[in-house]
Amino acid sequence: MTEIDKMTGLLKLLKVVDLIFEVVDARCPNTSRSKQVRNLIKGKRSLLVLNKTDLADPRVTGDWVSYYTSQEEKVLPVDALRGGGMSRVREVLDQEADALNTVLRQKGRRNRALRTAVLGIPNTGKSSFLNQLIGKRKVLRGDRPGVTRGAQWVHVRGTISILDTPGMLSPHIKDEDALFMLAVIRALDPESIDPIDLGEKMLNFLQEHYRDNILKYLGLLEDTSLTLTSLARAKGFLIADGEYDLQRAAVFLLAACSKGRLGRISLEVPTISCSY
Numbered sequence: 132m133t134e135i136d137k138m139t140g141l142l143k144l145l146k147v148v149d150l151i152f153e154v155v156d157a158r159c160p161n162t163s164r165s166k167q168v169r170n171l172i173k174g175k176r177s178l179l180v181l182n183k184t185d186l187a188d189p190r191v192t193g194d195w196v197s198y199y200t201s202q203e204e205k206v207l208p209v210d211a212l213r214g215g216g217m218s219r220v221r222e223v224l225d226q227e228a229d230a231l232n233t234v235l236r237q238k239g240r241r242n243r244a245l246r247t248a249v250l251g252i253p254n255t256g257k258s259s260f261l262n263q264l265i266g267k268r269k270v271l272r273g274d275r276p277g278v279t280r281g282a283q284w285v286h287v288r289g290t291i292s293i294l295d296t297p298g299m300l301s302p303h304i305k306d307e308d309a310l311f312m313l314a315v316i317r318a319l320d321p322e323s324i325d326p327i328d329l330g331e332k333m334l335n336f337l338q339e340h341y342r343d344n345i346l347k348y349l350g351l352l353e354d355t356s357l358t359l360t361s362l363a364r365a366k367g368f369l370i371a372d373g374e375y376d377l378q379r380a381a382v383f384l385l386a387a388c389s390k391g392r393l394g395r396i397s398l399e400v401p402t403i404s405c406s407y
């Protein structure tokens with residue numbers, strides 16, 4: 132199936148959907164918000180889900196919530212791994228289902244399930260969010276982009292149906308900062324990324340914004356200059372001829388970030404140049 136066929140199929144499915152959950156990564160909500168998704172959901176009721184709040188800086192997440200609220204968007208911060216924020220999501224869903232059925236009854240029609248869909252770029256936690264909503268592992272999840280391959284309906288207790296969809300990301304993104312963030316949150320295919328280059332960028336970012344976190348994690352002194360070499364030295368990562376293993380240092384750093392071992396880190400803050 133071509134990308135166009137997939138898009139046409141999804142558009143057809145979305146025609147019958149009442150409400151969209153647009154799932155973004157709370158560490159970079161603006162960059163992880165896709166133009167493709169925005170175009171698909173134009174004119175539909177939608178809620179913006181800031182997922183992975185457990186990995187993001189809580190102060191910055193608070194700023195994002197205020198920012199989106201000021202833009203009159205309905206925003207729901209959640210942690211789909213542990214279920215944080217999900218009771219608020221269920222409350223909103225119940226209200227939406229009630230509102231739908233009130234309208235249907237007024238039109239003399241029978242009650243029906245609220246049809247929702249979960250959309251977003253790869254690896255933002257769409258399937259995990261859906262699993263939390265239904266309280267079961269009904270759909271596959273995994274920490275790499277492209278786990279969900281086709282759209283699928285999941286029915287929940289007759290009151291709501293949810294459509295899980297594969298991550299969508301424009302292949303035309305050129306902005307260096309955006310590519311950096313998308314790589315850190317693993318929305319991009321890891322095969323397409325040079326880990327040393329990404330590791331160096333991550334260290335520079337941490338040096339500038341979260342220096343204490345990384346020093347503490349590595350047990351380094353305040354005046355240490357942070358490079359992949361100093362990280363490899365601190366961890367004893369060597370290759371055969373006595374050189375430091377920078378690739379291993381980079382992979383180690385990126386894995387530590389994605390597991391939240393460096394503490395809660397946000398990659399972007401709201402500014403007036405946010406593009407939505």
Ligand SMILES: Nc1nc2c(ncn2[C@@H]2O[C@H](COP(=O)(O)OP(=O)(O)OP(=O)(O)O)[C@@H](O)[C@H]2O)c(=O)[nH]1
Nearest residue numbers: 211254255256257258259272273274277278279298
């Ligand atoms: N720490 C943390 N990890 C999460 C959270 N939600 C999902 N994850 C993890 O993120 C990874 C991706 O989750 P999925 O639910 O497969 O993401 P997806 O958006 O469905 O991914 P695709 O189908 O590939 O587009 C998995 O390793 C999840 O365990 C969260 O709130 N916090």
Ligand SMILES: [Mg+2]
Nearest residue numbers: 257258278279
């Ligand atoms: Mg998925």
